[in-house]
Amino acid sequence: MIELRDIRKVFNEGKPHALTAVDGVSLVLDARAVTVLQGPSGSGKTTLLSLVGCMARPTEGRILLGDREITSLPERFLTDVRRRTFGFIFQQFNLVKGISALENVMLPAYPLGEHHASLKKRARALLDLFGILPRESSKAEWLSGGEAQRTAICRALINDPQIIIADEPTAHLDTKLSREFMDIVGRFKAEQKTVIIASHDPLVYGSPVVDRVITMRDGKIEAAGR
Amino acid sequence: MGNWFERQRNIIDFTLSSLVRRKGKNLALLLVYALLVFLLASVMFFTHALRREASFVLQGAPEIVVQRMSAGRHELIPARYLGMIKGIRGVSGVRGRLWGYYFDPFSGANYTLMVPEAFSHGSGDVIIGQGIARTRLVGPGDVLSFQRYDGTPAILTVREVLPSASELVSSDLIVLSENDFRRFFGMAPGLYTDIVLTVRNAKEVATVAGKVQKLLPDTRPILKSEILRTYDTIFDWRSGIIVVILSSAVLAFIIFAWDKASGLSAEERKEIGILKAIGWETSDVLLMKFWEGAAVSLTAFLAGVLLAYVHVFFTPVMLFEPVLKGWSTLYPSFKLVPFINPYQVATLFFLTVVPYTVATIVPSWRAATIDPDSVMRS
Amino acid sequence: MRKSTLFFMSLAVQSVLLIGAFTHAAYQHGRDAFILGETAALVKRLELTDLCLFTEARYTRHPTQADLHSPFQDHPLSFEHFPSGSLLALPKGIGGR
Numbered sequence: 097m098i099e100l101r102d103i104r105k106v107f108n109e110g111k112p113h114a115l116t117a118v119d120g121v122s123l124v125l126d127a128r129a130v131t132v133l134q135g136p137s138g139s140g141k142t143t144l145l146s147l148v149g150c151m152a153r154p155t156e157g158r159i160l161l162g163d164r165e166i167t168s169l170p171e172r173f174l175t176d177v178r179r180r181t182f183g184f185i186f187q188q189f190n191l192v193k194g195i196s197a198l199e200n201v202m203l204p205a206y207p208l209g210e211h212h213a214s215l216k217k218r219a220r221a222l223l224d225l226f227g228i229l230p231r232e233s234s235k236a237e238w239l240s241g242g243e244a245q246r247t248a249i250c251r252a253l254i255n256d257p258q259i260i261i262a263d264e265p266t267a268h269l270d271t272k273l274s275r276e277f278m279d280i281v282g283r284f285k286a287e288q289k290t291v292i293i294a295s296h297d298p299l300v301y302g303s304p305v306v307d308r309v310i311t312m313r314d315g316k317i318e319a320a321g322r
Numbered sequence: 323m324g325n326w327f328e329r330q331r332n333i334i335d336f337t338l339s340s341l342v343r344r345k346g347k348n349l350a351l352l353l354v355y356a357l358l359v360f361l362l363a364s365v366m367f368f369t370h371a372l373r374r375e376a377s378f379v380l381q382g383a384p385e386i387v388v389q390r391m392s393a394g395r396h397e398l399i400p401a402r403y404l405g406m407i408k409g410i411r412g413v414s415g416v417r418g419r420l421w422g423y424y425f426d427p428f429s430g431a432n433y434t435l436m437v438p439e440a441f442s443h444g445s446g447d448v449i450i451g452q453g454i455a456r457t458r459l460v461g462p463g464d465v466l467s468f469q470r471y472d473g474t475p476a477i478l479t480v481r482e483v484l485p486s487a488s489e490l491v492s493s494d495l496i497v498l499s500e501n502d503f504r505r506f507f508g509m510a511p512g513l514y515t516d517i518v519l520t521v522r523n524a525k526e527v528a529t530v531a532g533k534v535q536k537l538l539p540d541t542r543p544i545l546k547s548e549i550l551r552t553y554d555t556i557f558d559w560r561s562g563i564i565v566v567i568l569s570s571a572v573l574a575f576i577i578f579a580w581d582k583a584s585g586l587s588a589e590e591r592k593e594i595g596i597l598k599a600i601g602w603e604t605s606d607v608l609l610m611k612f613w614e615g616a617a618v619s620l621t622a623f624l625a626g627v628l629l630a631y632v633h634v635f636f637t638p639v640m641l642f643e644p645v646l647k648g649w650s651t652l653y654p655s656f657k658l659v660p661f662i663n664p665y666q667v668a669t670l671f672f673l674t675v676v677p678y679t680v681a682t683i684v685p686s687w688r689a690a691t692i693d694p695d696s697v698m699r700s
Numbered sequence: 701m702r703k704s705t706l707f708f709m710s711l712a713v714q715s716v717l718l719i720g721a722f723t724h725a726a727y728q729h730g731r732d733a734f735i736l737g738e739t740a741a742l743v744k745r746l747e748l749t750d751l752c753l754f755t756e757a758r759y760t761r762h763p764t765q766a767d768l769h770s771p772f773q774d775h776p777l778s779f780e781h782f783p784s785g786s787l788l789a790l791p792k793g794i795g796g797r
Contacts, residue, residue, distance in 0.1 A: 142698050142699070143695075143699075146694075146698050146699075151599065151694040151698070152693055152695040171603075171604070175602075179601030184600060186599070186698065190596045190600075190697055191596075193589075194343030195343070199335075199336065199339055203336065203597070204600040204602075205332075206332035206335070206602075207329055207601070207602055207603065207606040209325040210325075210328065211328055212332060212335070212702060215332075263698055331702070335703050338706075339703060378736055378740065379736060380740075380749075381740055382741065382742075382743035382745075383743060383747070383748065384747050387765065395767055396766075423761070432755050432756065434752075434761060436746060438747075484742070485738065485742075487738065488735075488739040488742050489752070490739065490751055490752060490753070491742065491748050491752055492739075492748070493752040493755075494761070495746070516765075544764060548764065549749055549750070552764045553751065553764075556753075621710065621714070624718060628718060635725075646753060650754055650755040651755070652755045653753075653755065654752050659728060659729055659732040659733075659736060660721075660724060660728045661725055662721065664722075
């Protein structure tokens with residue numbers, strides 16, 4: 097369970113071009129459910145996602161992960177919480193170019209000091225699970241859109257996170273691949289993982305696997321769904 | 323917190339993968355860097371070995387040489403000075419030296435003619451250095467013909483060639499008898515080139531030299547310690563070529579550092595952003611950058627040092643050959659006794675590896691502290 | 701093979717070679733001490749004062765025996781005519797040292 101209390105996030109605070117991206121949001125997100133944040137671009141859903149994922153700190157308010165307050169943790173602990181709890185799938189996939197798909201998948205686990213052989217085994221098992229093991233040694237920029245997406249998903253899963261966060265995951269995918277992605281989300285759900293997605297793609301928020309759709313506008317929650 | 327060593331290795335894996343991506347650029351960088359270390363190390367090894375050898379070999383040099391000065395020039399010294407110096411307390415021996423130069427128009431080289439205290443051969447015989455044997459293509463039994471001061475020919479028979487191992491001090495020597503020398507240059511019997519002294523107590527050398535100068539104000543004593551000091555400053559860092567090499571090396575380094583400092587491309591920044599987003603800490607990113615700098619500079623350093631060692635002690639030191647030859651026609655061919663010490667290598671290490679690694683890490687510092695969510699915002 | 705393994709191996713090989721260079725220098729030095737000793741004996745016997753490094757001029761052949769001003773015939777701080785002159789430091793007492 098993730099609880100947000102009166103969250104506000106202001107960029108460039110105190111400067112003339114200050115921007116309030118999230119404005120007084122209170123929310124309780126259920127564990128082991130698929131939640132979609134929906135809304136036009138600039139509505140604050142990506143910012144809210146990064147706050148939930150411990151990538152940024154709120155300007156005001158508190159975030160509780162289970163019963164642990166995470167907003168006041170120092171950076172090192174926050175990073176540690178983040179990499180053990182969350183798996184991220186980005187809009188642009190954000191694979192590191194010039195290195196192989198396999199290395200991209202292993203990348204988040206490198207600083208944890210896991211033994212190379214066992215890490216490689218897990219990464220290959222993941223690639224196999226998503227049917228892209230034959231492409232393991234291809235460089236990231238040679239992968240097709242679907243392959244890149246799957247590689248990015250494998251990378252998000254390498255540290256076996258409880259919560260998966262995806263920001264506009266279908267923005268660069270065609271309909272077929274988008275549907276496939278939602279099938280994968282269904283698999284996550286079946287594995288008792290919590291999934292939080294920001295998207296304005298009807299294919300995503302209209303999907304049957306989604307438990308709850310929260311609509312945002314101008315940094316506020318317009319409809320909390322249920 | 324996992325295994326420390328595995329963490330380092332994992333990050334090195336990624337660093338090397340990153341370096342391999344820009345193969346051409348990084349390989350060129352490595353080569354230039356290794357060349358730079360090679361130059362610096364060659365200069366260092368060569369000069370240290372030469373200085374060491376000089377200080378060892380010249381321990382045998384005379385304790386005091388007394389020259390006579392006349393009108394600001396080195397003049398021949400009269401034999402009566404010998405007796406006067408001998409009377410100084412503390413002096414255990416004096417001897418008039420005879421030596422001079424001969425320009426050989428045949429080979430275009432300068433030779434040093436020298437009369438030893440005891441010459442083992444007779445009149446008309448000479449012992450020559452390897453350099454002369456080489457330039458004039460002569461060996462024992464062959465004849466050399468020179469021209470005396472008055473234009474008459476001097477026919478000298480080579481009896482011995484000095485060992486090639488001693489070429490660093492003897493390459494251009496012609497050792498001959500006193501009679502031959504005097505006839506050669508037309509030097510009257512009462513004159514010597516200079517006087518060498520031996521002193522009973524080594525601690526009194528300076529005192530004796532002072533007494534000589536007081537007794538004979540037109541002389542200039544040269545102490546062995548001065549001779550040794552001269553060779554201790556040879557190839558000093560202030561001397562021309564060393565400054566040139568050092569300054570070009572420093573310039574190259576500044577260019578490196580500049581390229582590194584300003585060269586954190588948008589792509590590299592984005593990559594650091596991705597790493598942060600997928601859970602790398604600031605310290606992980608800096609560790610990666612550290613290894614990037616360390617991998618390049620350690621490899622270049624070791625390769626450069628090893629090549630320099632081979633260059634200086636196994637091959638005819640090509641880098642210094644034109645410098646040593648200068649305008650001379652006759653030059654010694656010598657092999658230095660290998661000499662390196664950890665201090666030299668450590669100096670080089672701190673001159674090259676450390677600044678380069680720092681130059682790699684520092685510019686990444688700001689990029690490494692960006693918020694992880696910057697990737698999502700862009 | 702892992703890239704880090706290759707890296708460590710290359711570092712190890714280079715380090716071993718460096719240690720080899722040190723060892724070689726030490727060994728060779730012990731061996732050549734004899735030759736150096738012979739040269740030193742020659743220096744003593746012939747009462748030599750200088751290294752035969754540069755034979756082009758009096759003051760480069762015997763820098764320790766040259767007149768104080770001979771490397772600077774025109775002016776004490778004028779540039780050298782011979783390249784080897786640039787390898788020698790100023791005589792003591794000239795140029796403010």
